[in-house]
Amino acid sequence: APKAAPAPSRPSKQYSVEQFMATTKLSGASFSPDEKRILFSSNESGIFNAYTLPLTGGKAKALTQSKTDSTYSVGFFPKDERILFTRDQGGNEHNHLYVRTPDGKDRDLTPGEKLKAFFVTFNQDDSAFYALTNERDARFFDVYRYDAKTYARTLVYQNDQGFNFADVSLDGRWLAFNKPRTNYDTDIHLYNVETKELKHITPHQGDVYFSASTFDPGSTALYFLTDQGSEFKRVARYELATGKVEDVERADWDVMYTSFSRKGGYRVTAINEDGRTVIRVHDVKAGKPLALPQLPAGDITSVSISDSEKRMAFYHNGDRSPSNLHLYDFGTKKITRLTDTMSRDIQTEDLVDAEVVRFKSFDGMEIPNIIYKPHQATASAKAPAIVWVHGGPGGQTRKGYSPVLQYLVNHGYVVLGINHRGSSGYGKSFYTADDQKHGREPLLDCIEAKKYLASLPYVDAERIGIAGGSYGGYMTLAALAFHPDAFKVGIDIFGVSNWLRTLKSIPPWWESQREALYKELGDPAKQEQLLRDISPLFHAEKISKPLLVLQGANDPRVIQPESDEIVEAVKKNGVPVEYVIFPDEGHGFTKRKNEVEAYSRMLGFLEKHLKAAGPAPVN
Ligand SMILES: CSCC[C@H](NC=O)C(=O)N[C@@H](Cc1ccccc1)C(=O)O
Numbered sequence: 001a002p003k004a005a006p007a008p009s010r011p012s013k014q015y016s017v018e019q020f021m022a023t024t025k026l027s028g029a030s031f032s033p034d035e036k037r038i039l040f041s042s043n044e045s046g047i048f049n050a051y052t053l054p055l056t057g058g059k060a061k062a063l064t065q066s067k068t069d070s071t072y073s074v075g076f077f078p079k080d081e082r083i084l085f086t087r088d089q090g091g092n093e094h095n096h097l098y099v100r101t102p103d104g105k106d107r108d109l110t111p112g113e114k115l116k117a118f119f120v121t122f123n124q125d126d127s128a129f130y131a132l133t134n135e136r137d138a139r140f141f142d143v144y145r146y147d148a149k150t151y152a153r154t155l156v157y158q159n160d161q162g163f164n165f166a167d168v169s170l171d172g173r174w175l176a177f178n179k180p181r182t183n184y185d186t187d188i189h190l191y192n193v194e195t196k197e198l199k200h201i202t203p204h205q206g207d208v209y210f211s212a213s214t215f216d217p218g219s220t221a222l223y224f225l226t227d228q229g230s231e232f233k234r235v236a237r238y239e240l241a242t243g244k245v246e247d248v249e250r251a252d253w254d255v256m257y258t259s260f261s262r263k264g265g266y267r268v269t270a271i272n273e274d275g276r277t278v279i280r281v282h283d284v285k286a287g288k289p290l291a292l293p294q295l296p297a298g299d300i301t302s303v304s305i306s307d308s309e310k311r312m313a314f315y316h317n318g319d320r321s322p323s324n325l326h327l328y329d330f331g332t333k334k335i336t337r338l339t340d341t342m343s344r345d346i347q348t349e350d351l352v353d354a355e356v357v358r359f360k361s362f363d364g365m366e367i368p369n370i371i372y373k374p375h376q377a378t379a380s381a382k383a384p385a386i387v388w389v390h391g392g393p394g395g396q397t398r399k400g401y402s403p404v405l406q407y408l409v410n411h412g413y414v415v416l417g418i419n420h421r422g423s424s425g426y427g428k429s430f431y432t433a434d435d436q437k438h439g440r441e442p443l444l445d446c447i448e449a450k451k452y453l454a455s456l457p458y459v460d461a462e463r464i465g466i467a468g469g470s471y472g473g474y475m476t477l478a479a480l481a482f483h484p485d486a487f488k489v490g491i492d493i494f495g496v497s498n499w500l501r502t503l504k505s506i507p508p509w510w511e512s513q514r515e516a517l518y519k520e521l522g523d524p525a526k527q528e529q530l531l532r533d534i535s536p537l538f539h540a541e542k543i544s545k546p547l548l549v550l551q552g553a554n555d556p557r558v559i560q561p562e563s564d565e566i567v568e569a570v571k572k573n574g575v576p577v578e579y580v581i582f583p584d585e586g587h588g589f590t591k592r593k594n595e596v597e598a599y600s601r602m603l604g605f606l607e608k609h610l611k612a613a614g615p616a617p618v619n
Contacts, residue, residue: 005320007375008349012410015346017600020407021592022343023322029313030075030083031306038313038338039063039083040325041072046592048072050085050100055311055327057338063100070590074119077148078126078307084119091554091586093507097131099151109151114138116509122148124170130156132165139511141165143175157191162512166212169219170262174240176212176222180516183394184432188212188224190240201238202226209233209428213257217264223248225255231427235269249280254425261305266290266312268303272425274356275370276399277301281312292328293335296321299400320351322401350375351406354399354417359452361421361445365433368426369449370397370417372409373458382460384610385414385453387446387487389468389475393434393520396424404599411603412611414459416452420445420475435520438499439478439534446479447486463614465606467491470558470587474499477536477566480543489609491548491602494558494587497537497566500524507556537562540569546576546609550598552585578605 025048030039037052042060044051050073051060064071064085074084074097081102088095097109097117110117112135120130120143128148132141136158143157143165156175159165163177166188175191185207190199201222202210209227213235216223220240225233234250235258249255249269256270256277267282277299281290298318305312310330315323316337325338342348354370361367377383386408390397397417405415419426420442422434434442446466454461466479466487473495480490496502503524506514518524522531532538547570551563560581567579580601582594589595 005349005353008347012350012375013347015343015350015407015410017407017596017603019343019345020403020410021595021599022345023401023403024339024341026315026323026325026339026341027302028073028075029302029304029315029325030073031304031311031313032076032081033079035306035308035311038325038327039073039076043070043590043592048590050083053325053338055338057336060339064106068584078122086117086119088586089554090584091552091588091590093556093586107151109146110135116141120165120168121170123168123172128172130168134509138508141509143168145172156193161189163189164512167214167222169215169240170217171219173219174215174222176215176224178211180513182207182435182516182519184209184227184428186210188222188238190222190238201243204228207428214259217260217262223258223260225258227428231429249282251278254427259303260284261309262307263309265309266305268305270301270303272396275368275396275419275425279303279314293333295326295335317401319353319399319401320348320406322403350410352409356399357416357452359448361448363441365421365430365445367421367445367448368419368423369452370399370419372405372415372417374409374412374414376412377414377458379457382458382614383412383414384463384465384606384614385416385456385459386491386606386610387449387453387464387466388415388417389420389446389466389472390417390423391468391470391472392424393422393438393442393471394424394431395471404595404602407599408603408606411607413606414453414456416449418446418449420449436522436530438474438521439482443475443478443482446475447483450486460614463488463610465489465491465610467493467602468495469493470495473558474536477543477547478534480545480547481536481539482542484542484544487545488613489546489548489606491550491605492563492566493550493598494552494555494563495549496558497535497540497562499531499535500528502558502562503531505559537566537569540566541573543570543573544575546605548578548580548602548605550580550601551582552587552589553581553583554586557587576609 025043027041039052041048042051048070049064053060069087071087083100086095099107110133115135117133122129134141140159142159144153145156146153166176177189180186188202188210190201212224214223222238227233233254235248251271254272256272258269260267269280271278279300301315303314312328317323322341327336357371358366422442450464453459466476468476473492476490476492549563571577
């Protein structure tokens with residue numbers, strides 16, 4: 001494991017929430033047709049908008065100027081200056097697909113109420129592109145082909161089977177769909193657009209994960225991920241002409257994705273190596289991975305290779321450095337950093353590196369975690385601590401820069417990002433170990449995480465809290481309700497309090513996942529008692545520790561009554577409860593003003609109810 005970077009030789013400087021949130025967040029990368037500029041999304045203005053930046057560097061230019069709804073770039077048209085972008089309304093996840101013409105005019109390509117749409121890809125000669133919308137049936141996404149000039153569209157596939165679309169071949173002949181039975185037992189179906197034949201290509205016995213990733217650019221094979229006969233996912237391919245299947249690439253960990261450059265010269269694979277992303281770029285003709293120049297320790301993400309295959313854009317981030325856009329030149333083999341997103345006021349030496357640590361849980365299962373230790377925490381100046389629980393349930397806390405976690409650490413809190421059983425990235429057995437056991441075994445892992453923290457010489461065992469978002473918010477509420485003495489405080493960020501209601505009210509577009517979700521968590525029609533037993537709302541009278549709840553009013557996944565009702569119930573216990581509703585957010589905070597409000601409320605709550613409950617703070 002990499003050694004943590006040293007603390008500064010002076011006392012660490014403390015920064016405000018505004019200073020931490022002034023870090024710019026970027027996402028996406030698409031080359032302009034002349035490969036002189038790059039299109040991406042940035043929250044530089046306080047809200048996400050689409051920007052372009054010359055490859056020679058300089059200042060980014062905003063193409064969209066939304067002040068109300070977070071707006072994300074999708075990509076340039078391959079042969080002209082039009083761009084595609086997407087936005088929802090206040091976090092409701094009704095994403096529409098828009099085109100912006102060089103004269104600054106926008107056109108909604110997916111008009112209508114309460115629909116959700118995704119861009120897929122352009123076809124081989126760029127005369128058309130594909131998009132998905134659920135406008136016909138809110139439950140399922142149909143596949144449309146749009147003329148790239150007129151935007152006239154045709155329905156290519158009416159999805160009545162509840163398939164999850166995966167890819168379309170560049171020649172337009174093939175569509176690949178995934179069909180989940182459970183989260184770990186899935187199938188691939190192949191549709192021939194010309195013959196209209198649908199073929200199930202992954203007949204199998206037992207629980208096996210098959211997930212179509214991409215067609216090769218020559219439209220000869222479908223590349224997919226599978227864990228057949230293994231704990232971990234690898235890359236395999238299915239030859240379209242013959243149906244022959246062969247393994248392509250494996251690692252000692254899960255392969256996260258594999259994708260081709262448009263001409264097929266390169267294939268990029270990402271591997272989830274113990275909480276960080278490792279990228280392999282394969283030279284397809286040479287049949288071997290490229291040796292890329294060394295970068296500082298950290299992750300490469302969002303790799304995008306230009307159509308000429310002369311350039312590659314990607315993001316790089318480290319534990320102490322936020323994601324920055326980089327450019328690799330295949331000719332000169334040089335990497336150039338194009339952006340500088342770190343908040344101007346923050347010196348990276350005041351931040352901390354994350355480390356992977358493992359403890360044995362109550363039944364001997366090994367639990368991986370990512371820990372952040374404040375520089376000033378020592379055996380003689382013990383720090384308060386927080387168990388931080390990710391969403392999902394099958395998410396993962398990963399290494400890399402997190403402004404909110406660094407903010408808490410900078411203010412003296414040890415943070416342990418637990419990857420309890422059921423988290424992604426550690427094999428099939430670990431991933432499925434929480435199924436139908438929510439509120440019990442994975443929650444006990446969080447209780448053991450508290451014991452682990454309490455055993456560390458630099459942690460004050462009397463001042464340990466729990467916090468998390470969504471499923472992590474559920475874990476927080478469950479810990480306070482079912483293990484009322486374990487933690488001193490809880491922070492529930494849009495967490496589930498009543499699984500019966502949440503599982504009945506899932507967004508309609510999750511229909512294809514409904515069965516898998518019910519198999520994982522419980523079926524509200526058949527397992528009412530189980531879901532009552534594990535739902536904190538029905539046990540709220542046991543909550544006796546201070547609670548902070550944060551909720552987006554437009555969240556379609558964990559709806560506002562989940563938070564309203566737990567707040568009302570816990571208040572009856574005479575317990576300190578703080579509640580903040582964000583009227584213009586959904587399942588997550590996307591606007592800087594809301595991040596500032598949410599995270600300063602978090603710190604204020606911790607300072608009052610956790611830090612102040614112990615010895616004088618150290619610095
Ligand atoms: C399409 S089902 C997967 C649920 C999804 N998982 C990935 O993050 C999700 O949004 N989970 C919520 C929690 C939740 C689970 C089930 C029903 C509603 C909400 C989360 O972000 O943790």
